Amino acid sequence: MEILTEAEKAAIVADVRAMILAAGQKGHRLVPPASGEKLYGSDEQEYTDAGEFAYEFVPTPQETLKAIGADAVISVLPEQGIEVGDRVRFEGGGGAHLGTDTFKAITVVEERLFGLVTHKTVQLVKHHG
Numbered sequence: 001m002e003i004l005t006e007a008e009k010a011a012i013v014a015d016v017r018a019m020i021l022a023a024g025q026k027g028h029r030l031v032p033p034a035s036g037e038k039l040y041g042s043d044e045q046e047y048t049d050a051g052e053f054a055y056e057f058v059p060t061p062q063e064t065l066k067a068i069g070a071d072a073v074i075s076v077l078p079e080q081g082i083e084v085g086d087r088v089r090f091e092g093g094g095g096a097h098l099g100t101d102t103f104k105a106i107t108v109v110e111e112r113l114f115g116l117v118t119h120k121t122v123q124l125v126k127h128h129g
Contacts, residue, residue: 009116013078016118020075023056029080030087030102047087053080058121070123072103078117082108087127102127 004012030047058073065071076082088103103124110117 003114004116009114012113012116013118017077020056020077020119021054023054025055025057026052026091027055027074028052028089028091029082030089031083032085050081050086052091053077053082055122068123069125070106071126072124074122074124075111076120076122078110078119080120082120082122084108088122088124 029050031050032047053076055074055076058075060070060073065073074088082088082105084105084107086105088105090101090103104127105122106125107121107123109121111119111121
């Protein structure tokens, strides 16, 4: 016996999607080039804009952020391809209260409700580069 019907599962995913989109926040995913490792110079590579995505900033207490080693937490749609190590740039001063607009993804976790992926939680650290 399933706990949720297919219609209920679809409604849950649609509700979470609507909440993230309703936040009206946009960012850009920045990915490293596919080329190999640089032998000389800085390890910092030029990152390429892989496109815009919607997110919802998750207000998180400073004590919690410190405990998890992050500067910010966001929720994104389940199909968003953010990976650990990607950079995230916020539009419209989204990161202004954090002192920068560029962050590095340190964890990406699929959030589930009764086995159904509803969204992803991304933990970010400030990127100064």
